[in-house]
Amino acid sequence: MNIKIFLGIMASLLLISPKLIAAISTEYAYITNEKDDNISVIDLNKQQVIKKISVGQRPRGIIFNEQQSLAYICASDSDRIQILDLNTEELIGELPSGEDPETIALHPDGKTIYTSNEDDALLTVIDIKSSMVITQIDVGVEPEGLAVSPNGEIVVVTSETTNMVHWIDTKTNKIIANTLVGARPRSAQFTQDSKLLWVSSEIGGTVVVIDVESKKILKEFNFKIHGIHRDRVQPVGIELTHDGHYAFVALGPANHVAVINRQTMEIEKYLLVGRRVWQLALTENQSKLLTTNGISGDVSIIDILKMKVIKSIKVGRFPWGVAIKHAKK
Amino acid sequence: MIILLSFILLYSSCALALPNKSTSIVIDPLEVKVNYLKLQQQQSPALSNVIKMPNDSGYQGAKLAINDSNTTGKFLQQHFSLTQFEFTTTPDLLHHLKQAFNQGDNIFIINAPLITLDKVNLWAQDKNILLFNISEFSDVLRDKQCLSTFLHTAPSYAMKADALAQWLLYRRLTKVLLISGKKPVDVAIATSFKRSAKRYGLKIIEEKYWRFDTDLRRSAQQEVPLFTQTSQEYDVIYVADKYKDFAQYIPFNTYLPRPVIGSTGLEALTWHRVIEQWGAAQLQTRFHKLTARYMNELDFNSYLAIRSIAQAVHKTHSNSAKMLIKHLKSADFELAAYKGRKLSFRSWNGQLRMPMALVHPQGVVSQSPQVGFLHPKTDLDTLGFDKKESQCKMH
Numbered sequence: 001m002n003i004k005i006f007l008g009i010m011a012s013l014l015l016i017s018p019k020l021i022a023a024i025s026t027e028y029a030y031i032t033n034e035k036d037d038n039i040s041v042i043d044l045n046k047q048q049v050i051k052k053i054s055v056g057q058r059p060r061g062i063i064f065n066e067q068q069s070l071a072y073i074c075a076s077d078s079d080r081i082q083i084l085d086l087n088t089e090e091l092i093g094e095l096p097s098g099e100d101p102e103t104i105a106l107h108p109d110g111k112t113i114y115t116s117n118e119d120d121a122l123l124t125v126i127d128i129k130s131s132m133v134i135t136q137i138d139v140g141v142e143p144e145g146l147a148v149s150p151n152g153e154i155v156v157v158t159s160e161t162t163n164m165v166h167w168i169d170t171k172t173n174k175i176i177a178n179t180l181v182g183a184r185p186r187s188a189q190f191t192q193d194s195k196l197l198w199v200s201s202e203i204g205g206t207v208v209v210i211d212v213e214s215k216k217i218l219k220e221f222n223f224k225i226h227g228i229h230r231d232r233v234q235p236v237g238i239e240l241t242h243d244g245h246y247a248f249v250a251l252g253p254a255n256h257v258a259v260i261n262r263q264t265m266e267i268e269k270y271l272l273v274g275r276r277v278w279q280l281a282l283t284e285n286q287s288k289l290l291t292t293n294g295i296s297g298d299v300s301i302i303d304i305l306k307m308k309v310i311k312s313i314k315v316g317r318f319p320w321g322v323a324i325k326h327a328k329k
Numbered sequence: 330m331i332i333l334l335s336f337i338l339l340y341s342s343c344a345l346a347l348p349n350k351s352t353s354i355v356i357d358p359l360e361v362k363v364n365y366l367k368l369q370q371q372q373s374p375a376l377s378n379v380i381k382m383p384n385d386s387g388y389q390g391a392k393l394a395i396n397d398s399n400t401t402g403k404f405l406q407q408h409f410s411l412t413q414f415e416f417t418t419t420p421d422l423l424h425h426l427k428q429a430f431n432q433g434d435n436i437f438i439i440n441a442p443l444i445t446l447d448k449v450n451l452w453a454q455d456k457n458i459l460l461f462n463i464s465e466f467s468d469v470l471r472d473k474q475c476l477s478t479f480l481h482t483a484p485s486y487a488m489k490a491d492a493l494a495q496w497l498l499y500r501r502l503t504k505v506l507l508i509s510g511k512k513p514v515d516v517a518i519a520t521s522f523k524r525s526a527k528r529y530g531l532k533i534i535e536e537k538y539w540r541f542d543t544d545l546r547r548s549a550q551q552e553v554p555l556f557t558q559t560s561q562e563y564d565v566i567y568v569a570d571k572y573k574d575f576a577q578y579i580p581f582n583t584y585l586p587r588p589v590i591g592s593t594g595l596e597a598l599t600w601h602r603v604i605e606q607w608g609a610a611q612l613q614t615r616f617h618k619l620t621a622r623y624m625n626e627l628d629f630n631s632y633l634a635i636r637s638i639a640q641a642v643h644k645t646h647s648n649s650a651k652m653l654i655k656h657l658k659s660a661d662f663e664l665a666a667y668k669g670r671k672l673s674f675r676s677w678n679g680q681l682r683m684p685m686a687l688v689h690p691q692g693v694v695s696q697s698p699q700v701g702f703l704h705p706k707t708d709l710d711t712l713g714f715d716k717k718e719s720q721c722k723m724h
Contacts (some may be wrong), residue, residue: 102613141400142611161401164404183664184665231709232670
């Protein structure tokens with residue numbers, strides 16, 4: 001009996017240990033596959049998919065908690081946010097999300113989660129600790145892009161059919177202003193200092209930079225790619241480097257990522273990636289950018305120093321969201 | 330409880346939103362009233378007794394668009410309302426139109442055939458009025474008999490035919506057997522397809538007219554193979570049968586095992602319940618929630634009309650028909666409509682340019698314009714009457 005237990009412990013140690021070693025230095029990318037109902041996990045050192053984790057129906061938005069021990073996943077067609085334990089890789093619970101949650105954002109205090117309910121034109125505010133809905137806020141039709149300012153004061157949500165950015169005070173959970181932007185706004189990203197907000201408009205074909213204080217549009221970017229009709233240039237995901245140098249914009253069916261120099265506010269380059277590039281994520285040291293490419297079903301890795309696409313990795317059907325788990329220190 | 334709470338929040342947020350709005354100065358509330366006028370049309374008798382178009386087709390699409398527009402409107406102090414009227418004769422419809430116009434209404438959506446639209450157009454000349462055609466596909470309205478007071482969110486037969494012809498060319502199915510019904514509208518559809526065939530270099534190897542007057546429901550298997558036997562081989566069969574009187578008996582019964590397109594099999598439509606890309610799934614869900622049925626092409630066309638109006642109102646903060654028309658016909662107007670592209674109106678004939686979905690009853694096959702069909706302005710103008718082809722010169 002004792003020997004059996006001992007052997008069991010030994011065996012499990014043997015099984016776990018390679019994983020433990022790998023986890024020390026590696027970053028992992030978690031990709032939600034909208035049409036496969038699972039998540040592909042990419043080892044960013046090996047640059048290959050190491051496993052798939054089954055989740056709820058139509059997974060889209062994905063974020064981690066502060067400690068990066070849990071992932072919150074919008075399982076849109078299951079009408080819930082699922083909680084994935086990143087150590088055991090098991091779904092350990094759910095948050096009440098309202099119907100059809102699409103995107104998700106975490107307040108910097110780590111206590112509150114925001115999710116957009118696309119079918120009901122609502123923003124749901126959830127208290128993580130108690131798993132309770134604090135409130136639901138009426139926003140425009142088909143709310144989509146979500147962002148909380150790094151200083152925690154404001155949450156914004158874009159509504160695709162209303163064509164607006166709704167500004168919500170995180171203390172009162174009330175709308176304090178609305179800004180009309182180009183058709184079908186998709187993603188929103190605050191700069192690190194919480195002073196500027198970048199918003200992409202898919203059908204409008206533009207990205208605007210809005211001053212958070214005055215809510216005025218300071219700059220509008222239009223994209224021109226040789227050989228691609230401007231109607232096919234449809235900006236979606238945005239990522240801003242923490243050093244304030246670059247903005248990256250995924251251009252959807254144009255199959256390119258635009259590189260914007262934020263010092264000069266000029267578009268510097270377009271990088272060819274997979275088909276229908278959707279969301280973006282930066283690695284922790286900001287040396288690499290990952291893109292999810294919906295139609296080609298892969299992830300492109302961009303080396304930011306070389307400003308080149310260095311690898312494409314096949315994942316599942318319709319990869320949508322991406323979150324990167326940092327290397328353990 | 331949550332609902333109650335959100336209601337309270339909604340009101341308080343609206344109240345709060347206004348003084349803080351910094352993108353524009355404080356705006357007066359705006360009321361936009363839309364009249365939906367429908368002429369009851371007798372459904373042509375068809376062989377099938379079970380496939381029928383819902384009677385409220387069109388109106389329900391408009392209703393959903395009003396809901397969607399009001400969600401946006403509440404942040405902009407704009408409110409949209411819709412009233413539906415049904416008539417049995419054209420004079421009744423005209424009478425109501427004149428009366429409503431005299432009482433200050435100036436935005437109308439008309440679900441009526443060509444003859445009625447023509448009369449409305451004659452009366453509406455030089456008036457401050459915004460009119461939408463959502464149901465009449467006739468080519469003459471986009472080519473010769475131009476309705477200068479109308480905007481069309483209904484596609485033309487030519488747009489549908491071009492959409493299919495491009496796909497045929499892409500698939501290299503270039504030899505076509507054309508079968509047409511005997512009604513004038515079927516002949517018009519067939520003529521439209523012949524124009525597209527010529528435009529894209531397809532060969533119509535033979536043209537046949539469907540003149541059977543027997544009940545084919547039990548004998549299609551015997552009759553249709555004989556009917557579709559030709560001296561030359563064909564790659565595909567195009568059927569022109571607006572009311573689907575016989576079209577659904579053609580597929581799988583053809584002499585040569587070939588695909589069937591046009592009024593059955595593969596159809597070119599603005600909308601169908603199987604469309605789900607580009608956020609369409611959300612629209613389908615909202616529509617189903619509202620009506621407990623699927624959204625059809627007529628529903629979608631009126632959805633587009635109201636969304637166009639609302640988009641123009643949001644942008645111009647005006648409810649004057651003149652101001653709205655000016656914006657709708659300008660290069661600034663862009664409509665996101667679950668098509669993956671922005672839509673706009675053709676300045677020469679008021680036609681909404683839009684991609685056409687190619688669908689079979691269970692799925693989307695493709696969307697036209699097909700890749701590779703180029704155009705100096707926009708490839709959407711490869712569908713239907715381009716500026717140089719159309720005799721319409723609106724402005």
